[in-house]
Amino acid sequence: xxxxxxxxxxxxxxxxxxxxxxxxxxxxxxxxxxxxxxxxxxxxxxxxxxxxxxxxxxxxxxxxxxxxxxxxxxxxxxxxxxxxxxxxxxxxxxxxxxxxxxxxxxxxxxxxxxxxxxxxxxxxxxxxxxxxxxxxxxxxxxxxxxxxxxxxxxxxxxxxxxxxxxxxxxxxxxxxxxxxxxxxxxxxxxxxxxxxxxxxxxxxxxxxxxxxxxxxxxxxxxxxxxxxxxxxxxxxxxxxxxxxxxxxxxxxxxxxxxxxxxxxxxxxxxxxxxxxxxxxxxxxxxxxxxxxxxxxxxxxxxxxxxxxxxxxxxxxxxxxxxxxxxxxxxxxxxxxxxxxxxxxxxxxxxxxxxxxxxxxxxxxxxxxxxxxxxxxxxxxxxxxxxxxxxxxxxxxxxxxxxxxxxxxxxxxxxxxxxxxxxxxxxxxxxxxxxxx
Numbered sequence: 144x145x146x147x148x149x150x151x152x153x154x155x156x157x158x159x160x161x162x163x164x165x166x167x168x169x170x171x172x173x174x175x176x177x178x179x180x181x182x183x184x185x186x187x188x189x190x191x192x193x194x195x196x197x198x199x200x201x202x203x204x205x206x207x208x209x210x211x212x213x214x215x216x217x218x219x220x221x222x223x224x225x226x227x228x229x230x231x232x233x234x235x236x237x238x239x240x241x242x243x244x245x246x247x248x249x250x251x252x253x254x255x256x257x258x259x260x261x262x263x264x265x266x267x268x269x270x271x272x273x274x275x276x277x278x279x280x281x282x283x284x285x286x287x288x289x290x291x292x293x294x295x296x297x298x299x300x301x302x303x304x305x306x307x308x309x310x311x312x313x314x315x316x317x318x319x320x321x322x323x324x325x326x327x328x329x330x331x332x333x334x335x336x337x338x339x340x341x342x343x344x345x346x347x348x349x350x351x352x353x354x355x356x357x358x359x360x361x362x363x364x365x366x367x368x369x370x371x372x373x374x375x376x377x378x379x380x381x382x383x384x385x386x387x388x389x390x391x392x393x394x395x396x397x398x399x400x401x402x403x404x405x406x407x408x409x410x411x412x413x414x415x416x417x418x419x420x421x422x423x424x425x426x427x428x429x430x431x432x433x434x435x436x437x438x439x440x441x442x443x444x445x446x447x448x449x450x451x452x453x454x455x456x457x458x459x460x461x462x463x464x465x466x467x468x469x470x471x472x473x474x475x476x477x478x479x480x481x482x483x484x485x486x487x488x489x490x491x492x493x494x495x496x497x498x499x500x501x502x503x504x505x506x507x508x509x510x511x512x513x514x515x516x517x518x519x520x521x522x523x524x525x526x527x528x529x530x531x532x533x534x535x536x537x538x539x540x541x542x543x544x545x546x547x548x549x550x551x552x553x554x555x556x557x558x559x560x561x562x563x564x565x566x567x568x569x570x571x572x573x574x575x576x577x578x579x
Contacts, residue, residue, distance in 0.1 A: 295321070407423045
């Protein structure tokens with residue numbers, strides 16, 4: 144098990160010399176110079192027993208892990224190469240993602256001279272930390288991201304995890320980040336936009352990245368059950384871990400989060416809802432900022448009030464409209480038809496329509512519903528035409544069989560459907576819609 148600590152936590156091994164109690168009577172506080180010389184000579188012969196090594200090195204060595212080199216690298220490629228050589232990052236996809244998303248592009252300009260050092264960066268002006276690269280690498284490895292996955296990054300910060308994840312899940316996936324600080328959201332959005340503008344490969348292969356202002360512990364259904372993977376960028380209290388589980392999709396997934404006081408855990412949930420936890424390493428993270436009870440109560444009441452007052456959208460009538468168009472019979476023409484001819488529209492034959500048909504001649508064999516159907520058929524084949532159909536035309540003409548429909552047959556236009564380069568007048572009869 145690898146253990147990671149910051150460099151400022153050094154352990155000082157100093158083996159002090161203690162006088163055995165049995166030798167107390169032999170001590171002479173007024174010893175002569177000869178005794179002092181003998182004591183100095185004896186101390187000189189003893190091996191040096193004072194050494195200082197970084198605590199994270201010591202803990203990793205006794206835990207069987209690798210010692211992480213924290214010296215500054217010349218560029219991002221060298222930084223990633225060092226992480227790979229130290230065994231922190233193994234997956235090819237994670238390695239390529241970290242190379243694609245250089246760390247210096249995700250910190251403010253005044254901190255870029257420290258971007259390639261494997262240590263956290265404190266952004267005092269924005270009041271949060273950018274984690275060390277080896278922590279980003281460890282989390283990306285543990286998330287086991289695959290193409291098509293949807294990731295949620297809680298505490299997105301500078302946005303580097305979101306960017307790496309977007310590249311790993313590809314165009315068919317999704318990378319969403321949330322943070323409670325407007326300054327962090329603004330920074331992450333600008334960083335990812337700059338990366339897309341400067342890297343054609345990232346822009347063409349990465350998924351959509353969304354960064355939102357939100358507190359995941361506030362009552363909300365917005366992100367529930369939508370993600371395959373969840374990453375948390377700050378230490379979560381153990382009693383709040385259950386609130387993260389509903390973020391995963393019903394078939395389960397993986398959550399990687401620091402847990403107070405010092406664990407970095409991988410929480411796996413299967414389709415049956417079984418939960419297993421694995422401690423990846425020992426880490427130090429800042430604490431998540433949690434809402435207080437009053438904020439949770441107010442948010443709950445607001446959500447309930449919204450649910451009670453929301454007006455649900457009316458159900459779609461598309462299926463019924465199609466059924467009406469395809470199943471209803473036509474009406475008799477003025478020539479004395481027996482009504483057996485099928486019509487594509489449920490429209491009553493008005494007196495005015497009958498007169499028009501009579502004027503056009505009973506031998507034409509064209510009832511107005513048939514002409515409507517033929518006109519629509521011709522219009523559907525010419526929606527890309529540069530000549531739009533106008534609502535104020537007195538006669539609409541289709542290209543096939545010289546089909547003509549007079550608007551007098553249908554009465555005044557109720558509304559016009561508009562599209563890119565086309566428009567269709569709409570007439571309403573009773574409860575049925577007819578397109579002309």
